[in-house]
Amino acid sequence: MIRIPKNSLIFLTILCLLFFTITSPDWLKINGITPCWPVILLLPFSLKNSPWRSAIAAFLLGMFVDSFTISDVSYIPSLLALSLLWSYYGLHNKKIELFLNIGLMAISGTAFVGISIWAQKIIQYSVLRNNWFHSWSIYVLISEVIITGLVAPFLSSWLLLAYKKN
Amino acid sequence: MIKARGKIGFHTLLKSRFWVIFIFVVLLFGIRWTKGAGFIDLYSILLKPILPGSAQKEWIQEGENIERNIRLKLLEDDNTRLRKALSLKEFNSNQRISAAVISRSSRNWWQQLEINKGEKDGVLKGQTVIGPGGLIGLVDSTTPLTSRVRLLTDPGHQIGAWIDRTQRHGILTGMGTNRPKLIFLNKNSLAEIGDAVTTSPASTLLPPNLTIGIVQFVNEKALPSPYAIVQLTASPEAIDWVQILKNND
Structure with a gap:
């Protein structure tokens, strides 16, 4: 595998995030829902870095993604929790490059981020508390989990291997 | 013989x-x-x-369209004059900014559009955005060259609306689907399936009489107040060009 300098890799990751967040290409959508890009990009970084560095990366990533959304609901709390969890997991497990393993971690991470956003929306908008069955949330959550689970094994495992080489 | x-x-x-x-x-x-x-x-x-063909039918339809357009223009002028007399918010239909949709997130956790007109073109926060079919949302934030539009369908997004037939006001609340909820302010909404939902003619925040949607379902017994489910007439998922309405004030 070609050795890519770490700084270039981080730069490439940010470029990818920028591109996919803004353009949200149709060929990478399920039912109009895009993959959870913060999870896909944070997962390999957290697995190969210390909890502190991962937490800082999660905070910055969350701030960046939040700047493209319209309400006060934030990605930061869920990404912070995930970064710490993945970082500790990465320190104690060696065979994490497995294709399926990465996919499962991305799926559970996306579900956690989705539930966090859903909960924040319910807390923020009282009108959503009138009816606890939100079909749109379930729809978005399931679609996002599926598409992230499909994309993550390819992109995240490649990034993880690249980080490992560094 | x-x-x-x-x-x-x-x-x-x-x-x-x-x-x-x-x-x-x-x-x-x-x-x-x-x-x-x-x-x-x-x-x-x-x-x-030997009957006259479709050409004659088209001529008649064209004539009818011209007649309707003239009547519409007269009614709009009349409406503007009366609104001025009542000191209501003015709305100039000529002051529209056309913009293309450059990014769309109409089904995600956040339901928004990015359009290619911003502060440089006179777009301001809170301005109304319409598409083919009617109102689609409000400008949430602007940059010098782009604007972010919060769609009516975004969960928690609330605007004032009313039903012209019953003349009852309500708050249209986004529920994440293409069918927002119209929560009435009165105990008896008197709404019926098929009623047109528009912006209030007395609104001070939105331009008056903009089409929003059609009532699909009514729950009169809901507490604390009755509500209706409204099917939007404009579909943000299929719109590539929008228009931003500028206020005169």
């Missing part, structure tokens, strides 16, 4: 013109009874090849 009269019997009926006359009379009665339906139908069939 007296001629002997022929024998009268059934054979006479068969031989004479009796049947011809009988059928003729029955036919006449039939025509009278159906009020000449058969004749008219036959006439229309015969006339069909």
Whole structure:
């Protein structure tokens, strides 16, 4: 595998995030829902870095993604929790490059981020508390989990291997 | 010399013109009874090849459209004059900014559009964005070259709306789907399925009388107040160009 300098890799990751967040290409959508890009990009970084560095990366990533959304609901709390969890997991497990393993971690991470956003929306908008069955949330959550689970094994495992080489 | 009269019997009926006359009379009665339906139908069939074609129909439709446009213009002028007289918020339909949708997130956790017109073109936060079919959202934030539009469908997004037929106000609340909820302010909404939902003519925040959608479902017994589910007439998922309405003030 070609050795890519770490700084270039981080730069490439940010470029990818920028591109996919803004353009949200149709060929990478399920039912109009895009993959959870913060999870896909944070997962390999957290697995190969210390909890502190991962937490800082999660905070910055969350701030960046939040700047493209319209309400006060934030990605930061869920990404912070995930970064710490993945970082500790990465320190104690060696065979994490497995294709399926990465996919499962991305799926559970996306579900956690989705539930966090859903909960924040319910807390923020009282009108959503009138009816606890939100079909749109379930729809978005399931679609996002599926598409992230499909994309993550390819992109995240490649990034993880690249980080490992560094 | 007296001629002997022929024998009268059934054979006479068969031989004479009796049947011809009988059928003729029955036919006449039939025509009278159906009020000449058969004749008219036959006439229309015969006339069909020489009837004026679709061109004439188009001319008539074009004429009707011109007439409607003139009436619409007169009514709009009348409306503007009356709104001025009542000191209501003015809305100039000529001051519109057309913008293209450059990024779309109409089904995600956040339901928003990014458009390619911003502060440099005079777009301000809170301005109304319409698409083919009616109102689609409000400008949430602007940059010098772009603007972010919060769609009506975004969960928690609330605007004032009303039903013209019943003249009852409500708060249209986004529920994440293409069918936002109209929560009425009155105990009895009097709304019916098929009622048109528009912005209030007395609104101070939104331009008046903009089409929002059609009532699909009404729950009169809901507590604390009745609500209706509204099907939006403009679909943000299929819109590539939008118009931003500028206020006069």
